[in-house]
Amino acid sequence: MSEHGADPATAAFVAQRNLLFTVAYEMLGSAADAEDVLQETWLRWVKVDQEQVRDERAYLVRITTRQALNRLRTMKRRKEAYVGPWLPEPLLTAPDVADDVELAESMSMAMMLVLETLTPTERAVFVLREAFDIGYDDIAEAVGKSPDAVRQIAHRARKHVDARRPRNTVSPGTARTAVESFRRAIESRDPQALLDVLAPDVVLVSDGGGVKRAAVRPIVGADKLVRFYLGGAAKHGVTISCDPTVVNGQPALALRVNGEFDGVIAFRVEDAAITGLxxxxxxxxxxxxGTETPLTLR
Structure with a gap:
């Protein structure tokens, strides 16, 4: 149904859909679960008396937040049973998302992993306040807390995130240069070139979900990472190549093994060096x- 010919409830939902998806995804780190949350939001939204709704955006965000919180609590059990490290589900995003510094930082894989260290309520409050600039009163309605309690939660969550987020963010151009240097080093199998672009304490996290080969725990240190990549490729007799792409608003690489698509590599870049893969x-x-996902903070 086109938005022009939709009823008011449908038109309002369609107008806010990208925002609602972004809220749900940033809270969950899973596009599949975010889509389920949007379906649940829609089913509740169509039962609402539209004449009683003063702010459609705030009301829809409130429903989405509540459903995402419910989903977060069930996801915890899934993650505990997950084989190996768990990473957020990567989203292909338009190249210009990287130029929106606020959006790109909030959706980056590095930030999404920091959000994983918060409690469900802390994550909801932080996301709504810091990324989407939602007022404390509206957040309180969404999470079932008083405005004063929400302010305390927001303060605690902000301190927690600030202690763990990338400290020296770089420009999109600098990030692209670092990722391109990594790509050339991998494809040429040049260990020194790889060491030159990696921070000494770089951390690699790989998510195979028990289906694909992956390191069972994070690999820390540039020397170990070089051995993991180049030594692993030589040991298994495979050819690794990479195609530039944009994932979660950040420069990334589509990984190919013997020419076949095999996964995605996202990066954390600080001071022109790669500190996280x-x-x-x-x-x-x-x-x-394979298809761009539209995201928005407003």
Missing amino acids: YIVRNPEKLTRV
């Missing part, structure tokens, strides 16, 4: 890297 190989998490 996040490899997603689990096929169930790669369904949103």
Whole structure:
């Protein structure tokens, strides 16, 4: 149904859909679960008396937040049973998302992993306040807390995130240069070139979900990472190549093994050096890297 010919409830939902998806995804780190939350939001929204709604955006965000909180609590059990490290589901995003610094930072794989360290309520409050600039009163309605309690939660969550977020963010151009240097080093199998672009304490996290080969725990240190990549490729007799792409608003690489698409590599870049690599190989998490996902904070 076109938005022009839709009823008011449908038109309002369609107008806010990209925002609602972004809210749900940033709270959950899973596009599949975010889509389920939007379906649940829609089913509740169509039962609402539209004449009693003063602010459609705030009301829809409130429903979405509540459903996402419910989903977060059930996801905890899934993550505990997950094989190996769990990474957020990567999203292919338009190249210009990287130029929207606020959106790109809030959706980056590095930030999404920091959000994973918050409690469900802390994550909801932080996301709504810091990323989407929602007022404390509206957040209180969404999470079932008083405005004063929400302010305290927001303060606590902000301190927690600030202690763990990338400290020296770089420009999109600098990030692209670092990622391109990494790509050339991998494809040429040049260990020194790879060491030159990696921070000494770089951390690699790989997510195979028990389906694809992946490191069972994070790999820390540039020397170990070089051995993991180049030594692993030589040991298994495979050829690794990479195609530039944009994932979660950040420069990334589509990984190919012997010419076949095999996963996505996202990066954390600080002071022109790569400090974090996040490899997603689990096929169930790669369904949103073929088509751009529209995201928005407003």
